[in-house]
Amino acid sequence: MPVSQRPGGRSTRVRAAVLTAARGLLADGYAELTVERIAQAAGVNKTSVYRRWTDLEGVLGDLLSEYASEVVPIPDTGDLGTDLEELALLVRRGMTGEPGELITALATSAPRNPRAAQIVRGFFAERFRLAEAVVDHAIARGELPQGTDAGAAIEIIGAPFFLRLLVVNEPIDEEFARRAAAATTAALHAGVFDPR
């Protein structure tokens, strides 16, 4: 029984071909994205895709998990406002272009596909958790009171990006990101997320 995979083996090759093909097709619109098309573009039979990934969402989940494993440098400049602004600009970069398409595709199939829902929720739960460090650092510096609700604040700074991505179809530019950050910073300093 094979214990390890050969990096250049057929299985590995098929897997890579499918993911690459999916990435390529995603670039020109998720509307046309389908298992059969991906298989065709990868030069692979569709049954191979179905057996290995079960779903189109399974393939997309694998793509997303590649992003999830990328290390994001959480800003820590010593000032809350600056940190939140840099955070917002990071989020912006992570939600435009290819990852944006990916998130849209998964989020919009979430209601009909429990696995897709779990993938998206898990991805952002982790991302949000990491981002809370920015608020926690400000607490540690004494810039914010102990017990400030970091989770709620991160939700507020992140939300506008999802609105633009999933509902309103307007560009997510740097000014937009900066405004979301400034609004959250103001709310934090005004005590909106203080413990009651």
Next chain:
Amino acid sequence: MPVSQRPGGRSTRVRAAVLTAARGLLADGYAELTVERIAQAAGVNKTSVYRRWTDLEGVLGDLLSEYASEVVPIPDTGDLGTDLEELALLVRRGMTGEPGELITALATSAPRNPRAAQIVRGFFAERFRLAEAVVDHAIARGELPQGTDAGAAIEIIGAPFFLRLLVVNEPIDEEFARRAAAATTAALHAGVFDPR
């Protein structure tokens, strides 16, 4: 050629039956929502639905337009913070329960269905436009400077609801709505949406 419709005529009856059936099915999960099921529940042939509405999204669009025609009482208490809080509570009521399911169903099919995208965008463009009055009143009172970006502020107060509805699947309670309002109020007073 018939110029007017009889209120009790068959066409009217079919239309009402389909919309009622759709509403009922929507209550127990959009995942199971399909044209054929709606037609069956309405005691109508599916071709009638397809010919009249083209799409499942067309039916949902008609349901949404009923909500769109409901008059929403834009709060005007004389205080920005209070107005925004009441606005957020209104939004909350409008995005939980049945209308929430409806919005979710339409928003998630938007990427694959241009008409659905247009319906959702149009609906919220109108809603957001109406809500801007709250900010405009504050400007008129001198509570905010001339040229304050009302549209951007309304976007910020509304965004968190979409995040919870479409991505994170957590309850949208009153405290959540109040916090979104408080954050926006703080940002407005801090000058985040002032003209540059």
Next chain:
DNA sequence: CTCCAATCGCAACTCGTGTTGCTTTTTAAG
């Protein structure tokens, strides 16, 4: 080098969505 198990390819099939052509019913004008 040999061989067995895992995986892939291929083709046929199921199933549900949406379409089409035609007939029947309804409805409003005259």
Next chain:
DNA sequence: CTTAAAAAGCAACACGAGTTGCGATTGGAG
């Protein structure tokens, strides 16, 4: 009441997603 247009019903069909059974290929252990 008669009649023609509009809309609904019905049945057959087209189409694509996803499944299944089986034979062919591949890869690693011995």
